[in-house]
Amino acid sequence: MSVAEAPDHSRDSKEPRFGFWRRSYAMVVKEFIQLRRDRVSFAMIVMIPVMQLLLFGFAINTTPRNLPTAVLLQEDSDLARSILKALENTAYFRFTREVHDVAEFDNLLLSGKVLFGVEIPRGFERAVRRGDHPALLVAADATDPVAAGSAMSALNMVVQTALQHDLHIGDPSSPPFEIRTHARYNPAASSRLNIVPGLVGTILTMTMLIFTALSVTRETERGTMESLLSMPITPVEVMLGKILPYVLVGFIQAILIIGIGVLLFGVPVNGSLTLLALLSTLFITTNLAIGYTFSTIAQNQLQAMQMSIMFFLPSILLSGFMFPFAGMPVWAQYIGEGLPLTHYLRIVRAIMLKGATLPNLQYDAIALLALMLLAMTIAVLRFRRTLD
Template sequence: MNQILPSNAPQRVKGDGFLRKAFLRKAFLRKTWAMLIKEFIQLKRDRVSLAMIAIIPLVQLLLFGYAINTTPRDLPTAVLLQESSDVGRSILAALNNTRYFKVTELPRTEAEFDRLLASGKVLFGIEIPANFERSLRRGEKPAMLVAADATDPVAAGSALSALNRLTQTALMHDYAIPAAGTPAFEIRSHARYNPAAKTELNIVPGLVGAILTMTMLIFTALSVTREIERGTLENLLAMPITPIEIMLGKIIPYVIAGFVQAAIIISIGVFLFGVPLLGSLGMLALLTTLFVATNLSIGYTFSTVAQNQLQAMQMSVMFLLPNILLSGFMFPYAGMPRWAQYVGEILPLTHYIRITRAIMLKGATIADLRYEAAALAVLMLIAMTIAVTRFRRTLD
């Protein structure tokens, strides 16, 4: 016999479904809210991450906002005076008044003049030849020679264009010079090391350092924190091994990997982009190994400071951005304010970019790059010392 359902049964089923959906929505919101509160509590306890969230945007905005300048000023300049005269002094004053040039060196010979350009101590070299003033007074329109370090075309281009106005203003108050509708003297400029102003000749040597910095930092920044999170650090503690031996054992494999990576990038730059390699390949390899070891030491230091892999990644990114923006890789180093240049001097990428550009484009020798090599060695030793000290504390 068929059971007869009450007339209100469909309404009751429909109402039960509505109540069930309302209950599920309420439970969903309650559990989501609980997870949200849990994450805020965890973030509050993670003081390093909390500080980075607040500090990183502020520091980077102030640092890069004031430091980055695409119109470089006060570019270091060497002036070779083949004669001592009032005209030479007038030209020197006019150079400084352009705000593009800052005379920092007064070489005595052409060899010293060339060495200053090759070492990167100056970006411009200006030569006022002998008998320059006598030719001016005779109305012969002599030539002043200008050599520009064109490995950074942005810095060289704007300053060279300012030289054209120099011919009009340098001697305007010297009434002994014959007045004429044309400038009293001629400027002959020579863009050295990159006369065609090819962008790839500037970018590719810098990319070698930028890529190595990014990969080497991340690899080693995660090394110790990975051991802690996986619980394998206790195995290291049980072994008769010192912190320096652990650090070297972790770093050396990545030194080899970084060397291989640099060889691949440089080979592609030479054979695909046509970047010349005028200097010693052996010296480039040696200094590249030093640069890789420096970055690995810094990354290892981060791994001993960070409590987890997330913090290690945050520290790596925080260190990577100044390297990219304040090293002269993306923006002219000489155009930054003095305080920003001081910050750039403590970044490994700043020195390595100078090394690669000098060796590949200028054929520089170790004598020209001794300051850059010494700076990398000092940075590496400081980072290693901090890393070993911090690792001992981690072991305790």
């Protein structure tokens, strides 16, 4: 063996004892120090499991109770009041509105302000006493079959049993009156009629947040931010330049999703396509503004992505996409009202399934506009601070 081919044991002989473990320990310490400095990542480690536990443990309810209900009471009698009390005793119905005509009754269901409507006709008590078996109407907003199904299935058994126990009228084998249920907007209780319109908002939320959340941080990491800041351009102009191109991208996505939903899944579009397009554009812009706000706060693209995930998780859980919104506790509903997806789900389902108009959707449209302006204001102010 030549000298050149001889193995070099000099490095092995100089290797300190336990050198491998010391170097590995140093790398572990380094990673912990870096993790401590990266506050966003550390918050994700702590907050995501806590958030999931709280949301799934307290906010999520697949058998919703105390659902908002309107009543059209055409006669004020003891029997009518007993019926309403019996309905409330089921724990499924909570009477929040008393209307005076059928038009107001229908408008509340159309706008989504109530999920059920109970109509007690004139002469109802006298017809019951005479044994005429009159009909009591219960109309349900069945766009969400999960929210409406349990309450409707409990009507006949619970209500009539309670009435016969309290009022001692009729024979248990022959109910003193008939309950006619009318499942509106989705009488077949098809889940895809509820899920497919909801996917429009869910997919747009995820993609729009990510697109703009990476915009400013990408400029910083590529080193092009200095050139951008040296230009005679205001923070508002920077924001609009970052957002407007993706409005078109989001609009194309919405057309694609809705088109597939209509052609492949048979989801109807009973309302105005123009109104749906306008409010979808508002929703897209709102999410882009929120994503842009994240990009002005985050220091790198990883943090921007983590912020987007932290926002998307409660959006999908508290908006009413996966679980009935009305069945959540009050504190969870307050949080949900601050999420753009909550309002857009009501809008897209109301337009596509109910044929709702702008007056029916006024509250949710104004809420989206307010959230958009709030996010843009924070983004501009935050961007100004990054200039200093």
